[in-house]
Amino acid sequence: MANANNTTDDVIVLNEEGAKFGRAMLIAGLVLIAVGVGVGLSFDTRGLKGLLHSYLIAFMYVLSLGLGLLWIVIIQHLSKARWSVVVRRVAEVLAAGLPIVCALGLGIIIPMWLHNADLYIWVDHELVQNDHLLHHKAPYLNVSFFTVRCAVYFAFWGGLSTFFLKTSVRQDETGKAELSGLMHGVSAPAMILFAITLTFASIDFLMSLDPTWFSTMFGVYYFAGCIMSGHALWALSLMWLQSHGHITTSVTAEHYQDIGKMMFGFVVFWAYVGFSQFMLIWYADIPEETHWYHWRFEEPWKQVSIALLIGHFVLPFLGLMSRWVKRKKVSLAFWCIWLLIVQYIDMFWLVYPNGEAADRVPPSALVDLTLAAGMVALFLGSAIRRAAGINLIPTKDPALSDSLAFHNI
Amino acid sequence: MSDEESKSESAMDNTEDKPKSDAPTTANGEPLHGVLAEYHTPKELLAAAEKIRDAGYTVWDTYSPFPVHGIEKAQGIPWTILPWLVFGAGCTGLTVGLGMQLWTNGVDYKYLISGKPFFSIAANIPITFEITVLFSALTAFGGMLALNRLPKPSHALDHVERFNRVTDDRFFALIEATDPKFDDTATRTLIAETSPHHVEDVPADTRSENLPKFFTYVAAFLALTALIPLGYAYSVRGTTSTQPRIHIVPDMDFQQKFKPQRGNPFFEDGRAMRPQIEGTVASGDLQDDSHFYRGKVGKAWARTFPSRFTPNEAAMQRGRERYDIFCVPCHSVTGNGSGIVAQHALELAEGTWIPPTNLTLANIKQQPVGELYNTITHGIRNMPAYGSQIDPEDRWAIVLYVRALQRAQAGNVSHVPAAKRAGLK
Numbered sequence: 001m002a003n004a005n006n007t008t009d010d011v012i013v014l015n016e017e018g019a020k021f022g023r024a025m026l027i028a029g030l031v032l033i034a035v036g037v038g039v040g041l042s043f044d045t046r047g048l049k050g051l052l053h054s055y056l057i058a059f060m061y062v063l064s065l066g067l068g069l070l071w072i073v074i075i076q077h078l079s080k081a082r083w084s085v086v087v088r089r090v091a092e093v094l095a096a097g098l099p100i101v102c103a104l105g106l107g108i109i110i111p112m113w114l115h116n117a118d119l120y121i122w123v124d125h126e127l128v129q130n131d132h133l134l135h136h137k138a139p140y141l142n143v144s145f146f147t148v149r150c151a152v153y154f155a156f157w158g159g160l161s162t163f164f165l166k167t168s169v170r171q172d173e174t175g176k177a178e179l180s181g182l183m184h185g186v187s188a189p190a191m192i193l194f195a196i197t198l199t200f201a202s203i204d205f206l207m208s209l210d211p212t213w214f215s216t217m218f219g220v221y222y223f224a225g226c227i228m229s230g231h232a233l234w235a236l237s238l239m240w241l242q243s244h245g246h247i248t249t250s251v252t253a254e255h256y257q258d259i260g261k262m263m264f265g266f267v268v269f270w271a272y273v274g275f276s277q278f279m280l281i282w283y284a285d286i287p288e289e290t291h292w293y294h295w296r297f298e299e300p301w302k303q304v305s306i307a308l309l310i311g312h313f314v315l316p317f318l319g320l321m322s323r324w325v326k327r328k329k330v331s332l333a334f335w336c337i338w339l340l341i342v343q344y345i346d347m348f349w350l351v352y353p354n355g356e357a358a359d360r361v362p363p364s365a366l367v368d369l370t371l372a373a374g375m376v377a378l379f380l381g382s383a384i385r386r387a388a389g390i391n392l393i394p395t396k397d398p399a400l401s402d403s404l405a406f407h408n409i
Numbered sequence: 410m411s412d413e414e415s416k417s418e419s420a421m422d423n424t425e426d427k428p429k430s431d432a433p434t435t436a437n438g439e440p441l442h443g444v445l446a447e448y449h450t451p452k453e454l455l456a457a458a459e460k461i462r463d464a465g466y467t468v469w470d471t472y473s474p475f476p477v478h479g480i481e482k483a484q485g486i487p488w489t490i491l492p493w494l495v496f497g498a499g500c501t502g503l504t505v506g507l508g509m510q511l512w513t514n515g516v517d518y519k520y521l522i523s524g525k526p527f528f529s530i531a532a533n534i535p536i537t538f539e540i541t542v543l544f545s546a547l548t549a550f551g552g553m554l555a556l557n558r559l560p561k562p563s564h565a566l567d568h569v570e571r572f573n574r575v576t577d578d579r580f581f582a583l584i585e586a587t588d589p590k591f592d593d594t595a596t597r598t599l600i601a602e603t604s605p606h607h608v609e610d611v612p613a614d615t616r617s618e619n620l621p622k623f624f625t626y627v628a629a630f631l632a633l634t635a636l637i638p639l640g641y642a643y644s645v646r647g648t649t650s651t652q653p654r655i656h657i658v659p660d661m662d663f664q665q666k667f668k669p670q671r672g673n674p675f676f677e678d679g680r681a682m683r684p685q686i687e688g689t690v691a692s693g694d695l696q697d698d699s700h701f702y703r704g705k706v707g708k709a710w711a712r713t714f715p716s717r718f719t720p721n722e723a724a725m726q727r728g729r730e731r732y733d734i735f736c737v738p739c740h741s742v743t744g745n746g747s748g749i750v751a752q753h754a755l756e757l758a759e760g761t762w763i764p765p766t767n768l769t770l771a772n773i774k775q776q777p778v779g780e781l782y783n784t785i786t787h788g789i790r791n792m793p794a795y796g797s798q799i800d801p802e803d804r805w806a807i808v809l810y811v812r813a814l815q816r817a818q819a820g821n822v823s824h825v826p827a828a829k830r831a832g833l834k
Binding site for chain 2: 275278279282283285407
């Protein structure tokens with residue numbers, strides 16, 4: 001109100017430098033993934049089993065970023081948020097990187113079709129026949145149904161993210177206020193379906209790594225990490241755009257502070273859910289459930305568990321608490337990068353220590369990190385390409401002026 | 410507007426006519442609370458606030474129907490210390506929550522719950538968390554009130570007619586007469602410079618700022634009454650009574666059904682419990698095999714196992730399992746009577762404890778199996794009966810296992826099968 005900016009003197013379309021960077025990312029992503037897979041198949045002594053584990057971690061990691069941003073877009077429409085309008089397009093663009101992430105999911109599904117049970121033991125038909133418990137779970141945990149479910153998830157996420165970006169861009173062109181209403185209307189059922197698909201996807205891809213283990217909070221646990229890291233990537237992307245001369249006056253410390261608040265909230269939420277899941281299992285002390293934690297509380301995973309507790313909760317909780325931390329770009333960027341790293345460690349911690357020690361594969365820093373970097377680059381490259389030629393701000397959104405003038409009290 | 414201005418000017422003129430006194434007064438000669446200026450937009454208010462701030466006033470405030478962005482800065486209000494108070498309260502809550510549980514569960518009243526450690530962080534986090542939140546939230550709320558000196562039961566501005574619109578569409582600034590810089594003329598000139606739409610003298614509040622006495626009395630009375638149940642509970646603590654206890658929450662204590670040992674007017678004899686019909690036996694109650702069901706052959710304790718029970722390996726394993734469940738807590742795994750219950754009772758040293766019998770003593774060894782069976786069924790002296798929990802078949806299995814324990818105590822190498830002797834060394 002008092003010091004309302006306007007977007008007229010701002011660069012709101014991706015400049016040449018940005019577009020070039022997007023292309024470079026896309027190529028770098030493809031090359032890195034190819035190198036990761038190549039190394040995994042040739043030099044890596046862990047063999048295919050190791051490669052598949054590394055691949056799954058990287059996949060679940062980028063998926064969490066994409067899903068986090070998709071959720072961010074949905075919730076802004078659902079709550080008719082006004083503060084976020086000016087920064088929403090960037091989230092829409094990032095979420096629109098989801099289709100390519102979903103395509104990467106084939107790397108998990110195809111080995112399954114070829115009866116490879118390195119990752120998911122329930123793919124092994126013979127084993128399932130002889131295991132009473134798995135036999136009973138077979139109607140759900142089987143390759144065909146798994147494939148159908150994945151097709152549903154991928155179609156839904158890809159379609160939804162594209163819908164939001166396209167509709168929002170259409171509003172830029174036509175200026176129709178009804179489009180806001182349309183997106184608001186879609187966001188409500190979308191949120192319910194999002195919750196269901198995310199929950200089942202986390203069960204399918206992560207929890208079924210140990211098909212005898214179950215936790216009803218698992219989906220929420222994965223969700224908490226998704227949303228936290230989604231916000232971190234969102235803030236970093238805005239900073240990157242601003243440092244390259246885009247949207248420099250429209251996006252202010254006020255918007256960063258709000259993104260920081262959400263991030264802080266989900267740091268706490270992750271700890272809340274993670275602890276609740278642990279405490280229920282600890283209290284009941286039933287062997288069917290406790291083994292999952294036992295594996296993670298034994299050396300050397302114990303260190304990783306402690307590192308997660310401290311790095312994913314204690315430090316960012318204290319670090320992000322103050323107001324100024326969220327308003328200063330340097331400090332906020334520090335915590336965004338920090339949280340993006342711990343989110344990776346979380347995925348790493350969920351995937352590797354499954355099964356008895358003898359049945360596990362050890363991590364391989366080279367393959368793990370090459371694949372993760374490759375997939376992130378591919379994801380970002382694809383998102384940046386979708387940003388080419390469109391406004392970085394939803395210029396015709398009816399609530400844009402409110403968002404530009406937004407102030408934290 | 411012009412007439413409003415002239416009104417305020419005339420107000421000033423009037424004050425000059427009044428006999429000079431130290432305390433500033435309103436036009437009507439009432440003691441002055443402060444000078445109130447009215448604005449129409451937040452922008453005007455912000456500009457005025459900056460002027461007043463720069464003039465060095467300290468005892469003054471602004472009033473608006475909604476939070477005005479940047480008003481803290483324009484007024485020069487320092488950043489509140491409330492966050493630090495809340496942080497301190499949070500840390501206190503954390504310590505209190507953890508400390509309380511450490512004391513109650515880990516030191517003062519150790520109570521074993523499903524084999525968990527007495528003091529364990531995992532179990533204590535929920536309560537610690539809640540107390541941390543409770544302390545922080547109460548401090549945030551109470552601290553906000555205290556720092557703002559709220560609630561104020563009465564305020565001088567309550568009596569200003571125009572001020573009512575502050576909850577609607579008007580913005581005000583008030584410089585109080587107690588401000589050290591307050592000066593009857595200079596202050597008014599300053600306010601005029603901020604171009605207000607209206608200026609008004611606010612007479613001092615004649616009513617006391619304190620809560621009416623009535624509230625204090627009621628609060629004190631309620632506080633005292635609240636102590637009565639506590640005091641009563643304290644005074645009867647540890648005493649006995651023949652009266653039935655008071656049911657504050659009746660739960661399921663009283664139900665629309667007939668319980669054993671109670672009356673029932675429906676039957677002629679007025680009893681709720683029905684005697685067995687003469688000449689009948691309830692199904693499963695025909696316990697005609699005295700040896701098997703009561704451990705007796707004729708009038709004497711049976712010295713052999715009943716024919717319906719086969720003492721084999723499976724029965725021995727079953728007996729061991731049942732013994733471990735039902736007898737071990739008192740008689741211990743070896744049967745020597747030092748089970749965990751016995752140990753704990755000795756630790757408490759209350760002097761009333763009869764220790765469980767050592768089952769491997771000669772006199773127990775000499776008891777016929779039927780007598781041991783009977784002890785399990787009906788209990789003996791201080792030992793409770795287990796007949797209702799353990800099937801006859803299982804009772805015999807336990808007897809068999811007790812016999813094995815007794816033999817094991819007196820065992821030597823020659824009892825071990827030759828093939829397994831090597832494994833002992």
